[in-house]
Amino acid sequence: MGELPPQVQNMVAQLQQIQQQLQAVMAQKMQVEALLKEASEALEEVQNAPEDAPIFKVAGSVLVKVDKEKIIKELQEKKETYDVRIKTLQRQEERLKDRLNELQKKLQSMLSPQAG
Amino acid sequence: MGELPPQVQNMVAQLQQIQQQLQAVMAQKMQVEALLKEASEALEEVQNAPEDAPIFKVAGSVLVKVDKEKIIKELQEKKETYDVRIKTLQRQEERLKDRLNELQKKLQSMLSPQAG
Amino acid sequence: MGELPPQVQNMVAQLQQIQQQLQAVMAQKMQVEALLKEASEALEEVQNAPEDAPIFKVAGSVLVKVDKEKIIKELQEKKETYDVRIKTLQRQEERLKDRLNELQKKLQSMLSPQAG
Amino acid sequence: MGELPPQVQNMVAQLQQIQQQLQAVMAQKMQVEALLKEASEALEEVQNAPEDAPIFKVAGSVLVKVDKEKIIKELQEKKETYDVRIKTLQRQEERLKDRLNELQKKLQSMLSPQAG
Numbered sequence: 001m002g003e004l005p006p007q008v009q010n011m012v013a014q015l016q017q018i019q020q021q022l023q024a025v026m027a028q029k030m031q032v033e034a035l036l037k038e039a040s041e042a043l044e045e046v047q048n049a050p051e052d053a054p055i056f057k058v059a060g061s062v063l064v065k066v067d068k069e070k071i072i073k074e075l076q077e078k079k080e081t082y083d084v085r086i087k088t089l090q091r092q093e094e095r096l097k098d099r100l101n102e103l104q105k106k107l108q109s110m111l112s113p114q115a116g
Numbered sequence: 117m118g119e120l121p122p123q124v125q126n127m128v129a130q131l132q133q134i135q136q137q138l139q140a141v142m143a144q145k146m147q148v149e150a151l152l153k154e155a156s157e158a159l160e161e162v163q164n165a166p167e168d169a170p171i172f173k174v175a176g177s178v179l180v181k182v183d184k185e186k187i188i189k190e191l192q193e194k195k196e197t198y199d200v201r202i203k204t205l206q207r208q209e210e211r212l213k214d215r216l217n218e219l220q221k222k223l224q225s226m227l228s229p230q231a232g
Numbered sequence: 233m234g235e236l237p238p239q240v241q242n243m244v245a246q247l248q249q250i251q252q253q254l255q256a257v258m259a260q261k262m263q264v265e266a267l268l269k270e271a272s273e274a275l276e277e278v279q280n281a282p283e284d285a286p287i288f289k290v291a292g293s294v295l296v297k298v299d300k301e302k303i304i305k306e307l308q309e310k311k312e313t314y315d316v317r318i319k320t321l322q323r324q325e326e327r328l329k330d331r332l333n334e335l336q337k338k339l340q341s342m343l344s345p346q347a348g
Numbered sequence: 349m350g351e352l353p354p355q356v357q358n359m360v361a362q363l364q365q366i367q368q369q370l371q372a373v374m375a376q377k378m379q380v381e382a383l384l385k386e387a388s389e390a391l392e393e394v395q396n397a398p399e400d401a402p403i404f405k406v407a408g409s410v411l412v413k414v415d416k417e418k419i420i421k422e423l424q425e426k427k428e429t430y431d432v433r434i435k436t437l438q439r440q441e442e443r444l445k446d447r448l449n450e451l452q453k454k455l456q457s458m459l460s461p462q463a464g
Contacts, residue, residue: 029314042176049180056172056179056288062303063179063295064281065289071178158408165412172411174403179411187410288404292390295404295411295421296397 018103029089036082042099043075045076127223134219138212145205152198158190243339250335254328263322268314275307359455365450370444377437384430420462 004012019053046055046068056063066074120128162171162184171187172179182190236244278287278300287297287303299308352360394403394416403419404411414422 025178038176042178045173045175046178049182051298053181054172055181057277058177059177059277060270061290062274062278062307063290064277065285065287066281075178154408158410161405161407161412162410165414169413171402171413174409174411191410288402289393291393292386293406294394294423295406296393297401297403298397316374 008107008110011103011110015100015103015107018096018100022093022100025089025092025096029086029093032082032089034083035088036079039075039078039082043072043079046072046075124223124226127219127226129145131216131223134216138209138216141205141208141212145202145209148201148205149196152195152202153168153192155194155198159188159195162188166196238341240342243335243342247332247335247339250328250332254325254332257324259326261325264314264317264321266326268311271307271310271314273314275304275311277293278303278307354367356455356458359451361455363448363455365449366444366448369446370441370448373437373444375442377441378435380430380437384427384434387426387430390394391420391427396425 049055049068051068053068055066055068057066057071057074151177165184167184169184171182171184173182173190174189235326281287281300283300285300287298287308289298289303396417397403399416401416403414403416403420404424405414
């Protein structure tokens with residue numbers, strides 16, 4: 001890359017930075033989606049349980065018996081929190097993808113000025 | 117590889133693709149086999165438990181007490197699902213191995229045409 | 233690095249060793265902080281549970297019903313142990329960072345003696 | 349290594365193979381030692397529990413209530429199995445280390461025949 005003009009080198013560095021940010025955001029989104037799936041499955045299982053079925057909550061290395069209504073509310077709140085975080089990460093992902101496309105177009109027009 | 121004829125290069129590329137697909141299929145099979153083993157062990161434990169032994173099901177961060185007959189049916193269905201997936205993956209594995217052998221033979225005959 | 237004087241090479245080797253030690257200490261600190269967080273969450277959950285709520289402790293592949301007062305004491309002791317270990321690791325981290333700064337300054341003054 | 353005599357090359361290859369086997373055996377030993385520690389902790393917890401404390405066993409995604417005497421016996425048998433496997437792995441480790449030392453001495457005497 002030593003032969004590229006400084007302006008192009010700078011743009012390539014920006015591109016790489018944005019790609020790294022995009023990868024980090026997508027990895028985070030996948031993690032939160034897994035947590036959402038887990039909470040959804042737990043909620044479904046609790047809701048499908050008979051009214052008087054004992055339910056325990058895992059908290060680290062301890063299990064505590066919980067009230068059915070309380071754990072349903074807790075899991076629903078968890079799901080909403082995860083939903084909000086996923087939407088935030090999705091917006092960040094889209095913005096980064098837009099900037100990536102923009103930069104790639106600019107870079108292409110700089111590298112083939114005759115086509116500009 | 118720059119010195120190889122395009123036809124051979126193309127075949128080597130195909131070989132590598134199939135090897136990657138084969139590795140992916142074998143990794144998936146190992147994962148489903150682990151899930152099958154886990155479900156089998158759970159089922160065995162449940163079936164060997166005294167008739168009135170309380171049984172809980174893990175669902176994410178929550179444990180819910182379940183009926184013995186219901187969880188046996190659920191684990192048996194899980195096992196069948198895993199069995200079907202393993203058989204599908206095994207068929208894919210065999211087909212990929214056949215194609216790999218075929219391509220390797222073709223490649224050998226192309227690289228030593230005097231032996232053909 | 234073959235062109236550097238032995239004294240400088242020796243100092244660079246020391247720097248790298250300290251950086252590795254620092255990374256190991258920081259990784260250990262993060263692990264104990266995760267254990268502390270887990271114990272804190274378990275303790276909070278237990279303390280917020282109704283007085284008569286059954287509580288189980290996870291011990292390997294076994295769950296054992298525990299007395300509320302006993303598990304609270306156990307989790308508090310765990311937290312204190314983790315706290316002490318984190319403080320020890322923090323002191324180690326600071327001492328290593330100090331030595332790193334010191335060595336980096338010495339190295340800079342050796343590499344630019346005219347500035348000394 | 350192209351300049352080394354075939355006999356030496358062959359010995360170096362043997363050395364590398366034994367080192368890999370040694371690493372595999374040591375990794376296995378560490379895994380079984382972790383399982384032994386887990387079983388020991390579970391056994392201790394069960395033995396220290398009050399006589400009438402309910403105990404559950406984790407089997408995959410299911411928890412089954414178990415009899416105290418039965419789970420103690422099961423954990424003791426597990427511990428014995430792990431103990432035997434660790435001793436077998438230890439013997440393998442020692443034999444591989446002996447062969448490694450032997451080969452390294454032979455290799456050294458071959459590379460410095462004047463010292464022989």
